[in-house]
Amino acid sequence: MSFIKELNLLLKARYSLIYISTCEEDRLEYSVRNCIKLGKKRVIYTWNFIDGFLNTPNVKGLGKRNPLQALDFVEKLTEETPAIFLLKDFHKFFNDIAITRKLRNLSRLLQTQSKTIIIVAPERVSLPIEIRELFTILDFQLPNAEEIREELERLLEVLGQSLDIDEVNSLVRACQGLSLERIRRVLSKIIADKKTIDTSTLNTILEEKQQIINQTQILEFCSPNYKLDDIGGLANLKNWLKQRSESFSDRAKNYGLPVPRGLLLVGIQGTGKSLTAKAVAHDWQLPLLRLDFGRLFGGIVGESESRVREMIQVAEALSPCILWIDEIDKSFRQSSSQGDSGTTNRVLATFITWLSEKTSQVFIVATANNFELLPLELVRKGRFDEIFFVGLPVESEREKIFSVFLSKIRPEKIDDFDISLLSKSSKDFSGAEISQAITEGMYSAFNEGREFTTEDILGGLENIIPLSRVENKKIRALQEWAESGRIRKASANF
Numbered sequence: 001m002s003f004i005k006e007l008n009l010l011l012k013a014r015y016s017l018i019y020i021s022t023c024e025e026d027r028l029e030y031s032v033r034n035c036i037k038l039g040k041k042r043v044i045y046t047w048n049f050i051d052g053f054l055n056t057p058n059v060k061g062l063g064k065r066n067p068l069q070a071l072d073f074v075e076k077l078t079e080e081t082p083a084i085f086l087l088k089d090f091h092k093f094f095n096d097i098a099i100t101r102k103l104r105n106l107s108r109l110l111q112t113q114s115k116t117i118i119i120v121a122p123e124r125v126s127l128p129i130e131i132r133e134l135f136t137i138l139d140f141q142l143p144n145a146e147e148i149r150e151e152l153e154r155l156l157e158v159l160g161q162s163l164d165i166d167e168v169n170s171l172v173r174a175c176q177g178l179s180l181e182r183i184r185r186v187l188s189k190i191i192a193d194k195k196t197i198d199t200s201t202l203n204t205i206l207e208e209k210q211q212i213i214n215q216t217q218i219l220e221f222c223s224p225n226y227k228l229d230d231i232g233g234l235a236n237l238k239n240w241l242k243q244r245s246e247s248f249s250d251r252a253k254n255y256g257l258p259v260p261r262g263l264l265l266v267g268i269q270g271t272g273k274s275l276t277a278k279a280v281a282h283d284w285q286l287p288l289l290r291l292d293f294g295r296l297f298g299g300i301v302g303e304s305e306s307r308v309r310e311m312i313q314v315a316e317a318l319s320p321c322i323l324w325i326d327e328i329d330k331s332f333r334q335s336s337s338q339g340d341s342g343t344t345n346r347v348l349a350t351f352i353t354w355l356s357e358k359t360s361q362v363f364i365v366a367t368a369n370n371f372e373l374l375p376l377e378l379v380r381k382g383r384f385d386e387i388f389f390v391g392l393p394v395e396s397e398r399e400k401i402f403s404v405f406l407s408k409i410r411p412e413k414i415d416d417f418d419i420s421l422l423s424k425s426s427k428d429f430s431g432a433e434i435s436q437a438i439t440e441g442m443y444s445a446f447n448e449g450r451e452f453t454t455e456d457i458l459g460g461l462e463n464i465i466p467l468s469r470v471e472n473k474k475i476r477a478l479q480e481w482a483e484s485g486r487i488r489k490a491s492a493n494f
Contacts, residue, residue, distance in 0.1 A: 016110035233397030262364030267390030270432025293331035
């Protein structure tokens with residue numbers, strides 16, 4: 001249900017206290033005014049702490065720096081006048097017993113009158129228990145594609161420009177995830193610089209979006225610079241991903257394909273799990289957002305759950321996109337809920353419910369090193385489309401890994417290296433350890449003032465103790481999970 005329809009329904013049902021979290025006060029007020037056009041005519045009064053009420057009939061600025069006086073005006077306004085009161089900054093006074101008591105008294109009165117108080121705040125705070133049951137919380141999402149399209153078309157009309165439908169669609173997708181005010185600012189910046197709007201301005205919009213996402217301090221906007229072909233081995237995983245490369249296209253939607261949820265990659269460190277997330281975003285040509293789960297946990301009661309909701313809102317606004325969650329096992333240990341007043345369990349519940357029920361085009365790539373530490377409710381069927389085990393590369397895959405690395409460093413001299421010997425000599429090495437061995441060999445040759453050779457890389461291999469030889473027990477446990485069929489093998493060669 002759209003925001004306007006849902007708000008109109010609440011007004012018809014005489015919901016007296018509504019809480020809406022958004023930074024877009026002007027757009028919200030515009031939406032509320034559109035809402036009242038659908039139903040009974042109402043007067044809208046707006047209040048903020050500095051200016052008080054801006055449109056009271058007798059005294060301008062009534063309730064200035066006095067929230068209690070603002071509620072007195074709500075109470076005393078004649079009941080024959082249906083009204084909506086938009087109160088900004090008001091959430092700052094919820095700890096005042098006079099305010100909470102007044103709201104409780106008012107709630108009974110307003111139920112018999114056509115009056116509704118809407119608290120507008122930039123974030124969803126934990127409501128005091130005294131008034132928690134009185135408020136209805138309503139979500140006000142970032143502008144959708146249709147709203148952005150209307151804004152772009154309005155601006156193009158003012159500029160006297162015209163773009164074809166594909167160019168407009170590209171600009172709309174680029175702007176998704178930004179507030180309407182941000183969209184107007186970045187478009188104004190583009191016009192001031194280039195005097196026109198076209199698809200060449202996508203990078204400027206992308207930079208603005210990256211700044212906003214990074215400001216959340218929860219999500220990080222990443223620039224993927226790897227392709228699936230840059231990853232050696234993992235044939236099963238690559239085939240699975242290539243089959244779904246057009247999952248978010250209009251053709252897939254018209255075919256009736258369900259939106260893919262995502263995948264969980266478990267396995268040994270350094271085997272290319274994180275690299276896969278970057279490669280998927282590159283090959284599917286979708287934005288890549290990295291989520292650090294540690295940043296979701298805050299010290300204030302209710303703050304962690306609020307951050308999860310903010311993360312979901314931003315990710316869905318940017319859809320279609322890839323949401324990369326690295327080392328999720330370190331955040332969701334089965335024992336981590338002890339001593340944190342249940343915060344971990346609440347965050348987990350919110351996240352896995354979204355995983356199961358989301359309909360937005362957000363494809364999740366989560367990685368984990370220790371499968372046994374993940375909560376069972378996270379790995380059951382229905383949370384992810386598939387769980388893949390990424391093991392150590394076999395000899396043929398190590399040949400591919402050496403070829404990929406060396407072709408990037410010395411593309412013109414790749415035939416000078418004995419890749420077959422190197423792959424045989426690197427048993428139990430992960431892709432990351434192979435890369436480090438090549439680097440060690442390069443340093444040795446560089447310090448001697450010559451070109452590095454196969455022998456230098458072999459020396460680098462001898463200086464590295466593979467993690468797999470230290471973590472044998474953990475690796476065997478992961479392999480047993482894969483052999484049991486509980487999780488799928490990423491490589492056909494295990």
